[in-house]
Amino acid sequence: EVVMTQSPATLSVSPGERATLSCRASQSVSSNLAWYQQKPGQAPRLLIYGASSRATDIPARFSGSGSGTEFTLTISSLQSEDSAVYYCQQYNNWPPWTFGQGTKVEIK
Amino acid sequence: QVQLLESGGGVVQPGRSLRLSCAASGFSFNTYPMHWVRQAPGKGLEWVAVISYDGSNKYYADSVKGRLTISRDNSKNTLYLQMNSLRAEDTAVYYCARVSFPGDWLSGRFDYWGQGTLVTVSS
Numbered sequence: 001e002v003v004m005t006q007s008p009a010t011l012s013v014s015p016g017e018r019a020t021l022s023c024r025a026s027q028s029v030s031s032n033l034a035w036y037q038q039k040p041g042q043a044p045r046l047l048i049y050g051a052s053s054r055a056t057d058i059p060a061r062f063s064g065s066g067s068g069t070e071f072t073l074t075i076s077s078l079q080s081e082d083s084a085v086y087y088c089q090q091y092n093n094w095p096p097w098t099f100g101q102g103t104k105v106e107i108k
Numbered sequence: 109q110v111q112l113l114e115s116g117g118g119v120v121q122p123g124r125s126l127r128l129s130c131a132a133s134g135f136s137f138n139t140y141p142m143h144w145v146r147q148a149p150g151k152g153l154e155w156v157a158v159i160s161y162d163g164s165n166k167y168y169a170d171s172v173k174g175r176l177t178i179s180r181d182n183s184k185n186t187l188y189l190q191m192n193s194l195r196a197e198d199t200a201v202y203y204c205a206r207v208s209f210p211g212d213w214l215s216g217r218f219d220y221w222g223q224g225t226l227v228t229v230s231s
Contacts, residue, residue, distance in 0.1 A: 032215075034217040034218070036153075036218075038153075042223075043203055043221040043222060043223055043224055044153065044203070044218075044221055045221070046217055046218065046219050049208070049217035049219075050217075055217075055219065087152065087153055089153075089217075089218070091215045091216055091217060092215075094167070094214070094215050095155075095158070095167040095168075095169070096155050096167075096169050096170075097143070097155040097158075097215070098155065099152055099153040099154070099155070100152070101152045102152045102153075
C-alpha cells in the first residue's frame with residue numbers, strides 16, 4: 001500500500017500571501033496524483049489531477065507540481081474562500097487508492 | 109449536469125446491516141467505474157470500494173472486506189453499498205465518487221462526488 005504523508009498539518013497564511021502544501025508518497029506514483037479541497041460540511045472537490053493539471057473551473061491561483069514521490073500544491077495568493085482542508089490522493093498503485101491525512105489551511 | 113445523490117444512512121446497532129444507495133444522473137452511468145469513499149467524524153478520507161462499469165470487477169479496502177459489498181444496477185443508474193456486521197469504526201460519512209474516464213480502467217481522479225450520507229453505528 002502506498003502511504004501518502006502531507007505536511008504541515010495546519011497552515012496559517014495571510015490573505016494575498018502564498019500557501020505551499022506538501023505531499024510525499026512512500027513509493028513512486030508517477031504523476032498519478034490528485035489534490036482535493038474540502039470545506040466543512042461539503043464533499044471533496046477535485047482541484048488538481050495528473051499532479052499539475054487544474055480541474056474544470058479551478059482558479060489559476062491553484063497550481064500543482066512534482067512527480068514520483070514529492071508533490072506540492074501552491075495557492076499563489078490566498079483568498080478567504082480558500083480556507084479548507086486539502087487532501088492529496090494517489091491513483092497509480094491500486095488497490096487501495098490512498099489519501100494523505102490532509103492539510104488544514106487557515107486564514108491568518 | 110453530473111449529479112450523485114447518496115441515501116440510506118442512519119443510526120444502526122453494532123452487528124446489524126444497512127444498504128446505501130447512490131443515484132446518478134447527468135452522465136452515462138453504465139460506462140463509468142464508481143467508488144465509495146468514507147470519512148469518519150473529524151478524520152480524513154478513506155477509500156472503501158470500487159466497481160467496474162459493468163459490475164464484473166470489484167475491489168475492497170482490507171478494513172471492510174467480507175462485510176461490505178459494492179454493487180450497481182445500471183438499469184436504475186444506481187450504485188449500492190451493502191453493509192453487514194457493522195462496527196463502531198464504520199461510523200462515517202459515505203461518499204460515492206465517479207472516476208473521470210469511462211471504460212474498463214478502474215482508476216483515475218475522482219471528478220464528481222456526492223454530498224455524502226452519514227452512517228452511525230452505536231448501541
